[in-house]
Amino acid sequence: MKLGFIGLGSVIDTAWLPALQRLNISSAQCFGFDVDAARAPAGITRCDSLEALLATQPDMVLITTASLAHLPVLEQVLQTAVPRIVVEKPVAATLAQLARLQALLARPEHARRVLALDHWMARDGVAQLAHGDPDSDWQPEAAYLPVSTPILSLADIAKIEGYLLEPSGFNAQGEPIALNFATGEPDTRQLRHPDGVIVDIGTHVLAMMHETLAAVGVNNELSLTLCEAKDRLGNAITMGDVTTAEGSAHLQGELGGIPLEMWLNKYAGPAGGQKGIRLHLRNGTVLSQDRRGAQDVLEIWQGETVQRWTRDGPIYDLCLGRFILGANSVFTRTPEQVSVLTQRRIAEVSALLQLQQQLRGPH
DSSP states (O other): OOEEEEOOSHHIIIIIHHHHHHTTOOGGGEEEEOSSTTOOOTTSEEOSSHHHHHHTOOSEEEEOSOGGGHHHHHHHHHTSOOSEEEEOSSSOSSHHHHHHHHHHHTSHHHHTTEEEOOGGGGOOHHHHHHTSSOOTTSEESSOOOOOOOOOSSGGGEEEEEEEEEOOEEEOTTSOEEEBOTTTOSBOOOOOBTTSSHHHHTHHHHHHHHHHHHHTTTOOSOEEEEEEEEEOTTSOBOOTTOOSBOOSEEEEEEEETTEEEEEEEESOOGGGOOOEEEEEEETTSOEEEEEEETTEEEEEEEETTEEEEEEEESOHHHHHIIIIISGGGOHHHHOTTHHHHHHHHHHHHHHHHHHHHHHHHOOO
8 A cells, every 4th residue: 555644743653663663564666745844753755846646647646744834735735646645643733724624525426535633532442342341452450250331322321431640851041841651751742732641632632532422323413511621830820812722621521411521631741651441330340441551450449349451562653553544444334424423523523623713712
């Protein structure tokens, strides 16, 4: 398969290329373009223009630019015959862009080609538990009896919680600084709005929650309220501030009528690292999936009893192998789900962008 990357920033070096190498995807079939001529990662044949990239007739285009450029680039790609287009999160960066995107996707010939991607959508361990035993790639901690299906309907669910609490370091002044999610090294970027936690990492948590509940029948009805948002130094975001990025946020709401709660923090300190969801059932059972080091950890809590499974490996590998590439690609396996998945990602980004407007005022 010939892959065309539009945007060759840090996500390519830290996530996409390592995943492709581990999945044994030939680098000779990877082409790329970026408006910054200095970006030329090894393993990708760089093209001098977007037009030159599209002239290679890629089987799949992956839009990995800065978020504000996702839609303009997508509009250009849709004018070609590229059969598969994958757009990194968030699929669009403003409410106006989302409205324009929906108009484009109203055309079936566009909708079936565009997959809005968030790699956390592949973290489906809790959904597997909801239907019985987890897949064979989950390793049990002990010899458990078969899992009895704990969820018969949405009425069995009391609430869902999501969290992404990233470990952080400190600069020479003792102020918290973000760490690169893949390398653990200090992130030298000066984050500005709109790249705060609400849209930047809130999309991950919502995608995981949404896919989990979709597996048991939830729809796309999503409403969110903002309980609290603070900047990197712990100060509140003030109305009219369209510069300072949020460093942490606490959100509440409902997804398909199920109460939800989210905690987001890019500066959780040395104790950070928790990344996952908890599904609370009305009978007291809790289904949990968390990220601990290089493992995903899946658990059922029933009173004092805990059953636990682990799965090794980077999340991007799982996502690319399950949704994007090869025989397991959603484009091949269930092509009718491409537009369904994209609409779920649009619903999530729309709700988060509306929160941004409420927090800072119209902008």
